[in-house]
Amino acid sequence: MVRRQSDGARRRRRVARQLGPARLITTAIFLVLALLIARFSWRTPFVLDAEGVLFDFRSALASPMVDQDKSIALVVYDEDTLRLTGKRSPVDRTVLAKALKRIDTMGAKSIGIDILIDQPQAEDPALVEAFRSMKTPTWLAYASSATAEEKTTYSQQKFVEQFLRDVAPGNVHASSIRLEADADNVLRRWPPRPNGLPPILPNAMSPANPAFQKFTGSVEYRQPRDSERGVFSVIPIQTFADDAMFAVPEAAAMFADQIRGRHVLIGGHIQDIDLFLTPLTRSTGKQTWGLDIFAHMLAQQLDNRLPRHIPSWALWLAAVAAIGSGVVTALGNMRATPLALLMALQIALIGYLPFYLQQHLVDTYGLPVFGWVVGWILAFTAVGTAARAIGSEQRKFAQSALGKYLPRDIAAEILRDPDGLKLHGEKREIFVVFTDLEGFTKLSHAIEPEMVATLLNTYLETLSDIVLDHGGTIDKFVGDAVVAFWGAPIARPDDGERAGRAAWAMYEAGEVFRKNVPDGVPTIGRTRVGLHHGEAIVGNFGGEGRIQYTALGDSMNTAARLESANKQLETRMLVSREAAELSGLDWYRPLGCVVLRGRSTPIDVFEPAPHLTPDERARFADIVARAIKREPVAIEELKNYADQHPDDAAVRNLVYRTNNQSDGGYYVLD
Incomplete structure (x- = not known):
């Protein structure tokens, strides 16, 4: 046992000596760097962007395909609404007041309003009266200047707070409409809930699972089986404000069926307003309105689709495994084919595991997939370089000897395969x-x-x-x-x-x-x-x-x-x-066709002309091609070119050859 330990210690000392202190320290630094990237790539610039793309890809593939949701309805201001009311910002509140009164009688489970009432309008008394009369639990948008300073001023916040006091007491309460996109402007997660804000709109409308109250994991976006019907039913808000429409009993019953027993979200589907990139944007090319994002979040909560969080220790273990596999692969000293197979197997595993987890309701937001790859490459490269350095002294002597009479690449090949000397x-x-x-x-x-x-x-x-x-x-x-x-x-x-x-x-x-x-x-x-x-x-x-x-x-x-x-x-x-x-x-210019000395077959010859632009080379080539065909205009152009470039002896020579070439368009060299 003592002898074995002594041999091991000697081998370690010999390896350290062969590597040298500088290379040993450099290898250790790269391994530590590889481990940190494999663990914290979601916090690393540049790598973070790649992680976001990979997450979006697997999130889109794992997103469930669903029929139209029967628990949620969207009532929206759209471009037609704005045209009919003649108001764009803020939107017409008379329409909202009439719609609320009508929806309140239709048996909705809850109403969430993604419209910020942050400045006075002439129709406010009608809206206040509608809110005070609500029987359905209703949640009105709230934003503070502290958490949304780019959109809400302090005076607007105070107006919202005063408006909420004006409609109290009753069934109208404040709810946060704060959404938070990542640095690349893609909205992937439920937002954090800062202290002082009321519950976010989906939490407020259906607080079924307490775990969702503080959940900040990824949003589960759904995709429609029927693209024409969409994931959620969408009804223009002016429909509910149309007295003539609801004077028809059949129409009133039809729209009541769209509301009864559902959670109703009211907000905007207005062009270029409140639109977000999502993981689905990369596959569909479409952005998503904030109102629809709240609907996806609410549907996720109603279906109790709470992704499981990956603990920190598991992420560390995965990072160590990625780096370890890179180290083992580098030390394997395998031939090309087994090495390629092993690398392909590892890449397949790294690629498959995140999709498997995403499909099985594990939140892979924060899973450093690209970081694993980068870390693996760094570890493989650092250790492989160090391993090659260990044997470099022996190879250096042999290569030096062979290099005295063989080219370096041949010497290296013979060192790898001595049979190459045959x-x-x-x-x-x-x-x-x-x-x-x-x-x-x-x-x-x-x-x-x-x-x-x-x-x-x-x-x-x-x-x-x-x-x-x-x-x-x-x-x-x-x-x-x-x-x-x-x-x-x-x-x-x-x-x-x-x-x-x-x-x-x-x-x-x-x-x-x-x-x-x-x-x-x-x-x-x-x-x-x-x-x-x-x-x-x-x-x-x-x-x-x-x-x-x-x-x-x-x-x-x-x-x-x-x-x-x-x-x-x-x-x-x-x-x-x-x-x-x-x-x-592409830097060559043509210099005609010649028969080389001792040859019988003509050959087209070219000369590098890196000093010319591509257009200049193209024009010159055109002149030469026509001059060889004995076009008088081209021969004159070539002569003028030679006169304009007196230092270009090759062109002068070409002029001479074109004037003295054979009928076949070539010149025979002596």
């Missing part, structure tokens, strides 16, 4: 880059050998770093020339863009190099670059004593001839049509 080849579609430093051979005879070595090593190291930084494979060095390719041994979707950007960066690096040579060194020419895409045989070739990872084939020769053609075409970098079209870059 001699073999395969056909691959690759992007090939050839470079050459103009005049370096002549220069090497004019300066000391030591200076030649210094300059050449600096130049080749710079270009090599560019290739490797862009994910390329260095094939070989031929004097001052660099040969590289993309697409093997690992093919990436953006190999074309990587190769194109690397090729241009190599040209630019050559310009910097030749402008910064030491004093006494003669002028160095520019770096010429060729880029082509095509099929090649790629693999390890040589003998058992020496292996070189290289590419063979016509595409390599084409890239070399493109590089060489720069001199005759007075260009900096030539790209074949195949490479240009597959690169994913």
